[in-house]
Amino acid sequence: MGIMTNWPVAELNSVQRLRALAAGVSGAIVLERVVDAGVDDVWAILADFEHGFTMVQPDMRSVEIEARDGDSVTLVARSHYGMRARLRGIARPGYCWLQSRFLVIAMAAAPEPGGGTRVALTGGVRVPGRAAIVPVGVRRELRVSLDRLEGLLGT
Incomplete structure (x- = not known):
């Protein structure tokens, strides 16, 4: 039997990937917003874990990068x-x-057709041992995070 080589290929952008993974987590809420800034500018803030990230995340007082190896990262975060x-x-x-x-x-960011960047965020308190998040207050915190991001971008 020959190897199938004509299977369709689906490519997801970063926001679509986040939506797909969050769909498998019970209680996960994904909040999205299009901001008037380029992906590189948006991601420079979000991926700056020790500075920009803490200014966007309402509950983070400090974040320290403990280890980084390629795409893998370990952070130690402290809340307020x-x-x-x-x-x-x-x-x-x-x-x-x-x-x-x-x-x-x-979090994810992808260019928006027509201009700007679509930003998607999800998160919350995790139920140990299960793919589940306690959704209490998550929508408000995600909205605050997006507001803070826009403020940092000056949009």
């Missing part, structure tokens, strides 16, 4: 409430998915 989380995940241009035992944070 004194809690600490070791977040592990993937961070590549335009896409990041991080999780700890009790927390999920994911």
